[in-house]
Amino acid sequence: MNIAHHPIFTTKTIVEYYSNKDGVPVKYVCTSAPNKEATYAADIFYRETPHPEFGNRYFGIYKNMDNKLMITNCDGIEDLTFGMLEGMHGWEYSQHRWDFRYVGSGAIDGGRAYIKLAGDIHAPLKTMKVKDGIFEEVADEV
DSSP states (O other): OOBOOOOSSOHHHHHHHHHHHHTSOEEEEEEEOSSTTOSSOEEEEEESSOOTTTOOSEEEEEEOTTSOEEEEEOGGGGGOOEEEEEETTEEEOOOSTTOOEEETTEEEEOTTTOOEEEEOTTSOEEEEEEETTEEEEESSOO
16 A cells, blocks of 8 residues: 655664664654644654663654754554545645645645545545554544
8 A cells, every 4th residue: 555655854864773773673654643632743663672771662753842853652653543535646644633734636634633634525535553563444433
């Protein structure tokens, strides 16, 4: 399934850095609010084994309001849903509650907090969740 992501950073560089630093494969998953209430997005990465010091498998990297680079535990991403609209470049999602994103003849908003559609509200819509670093479609959660 082709999902169109819009990362904040150069994810390949981050994947290489943390894979080498931690000695385990790290992969980019998505750019999303790390919880339902967040009004910002982080590039979220996954490692199959828990971090030896912190115990998390997902981590997010973002810039805070002072433009400082931050890292946060994102294990809660598996509990959140992603409403996705089909666009020209694949399935697209709103990254956070204030990320109004045009997709084809429609738009999606709300991030992980809610799903709000505009324009062509009959455009193809899917609900997905992340499981073990991979998006999976789920039925009837929108």
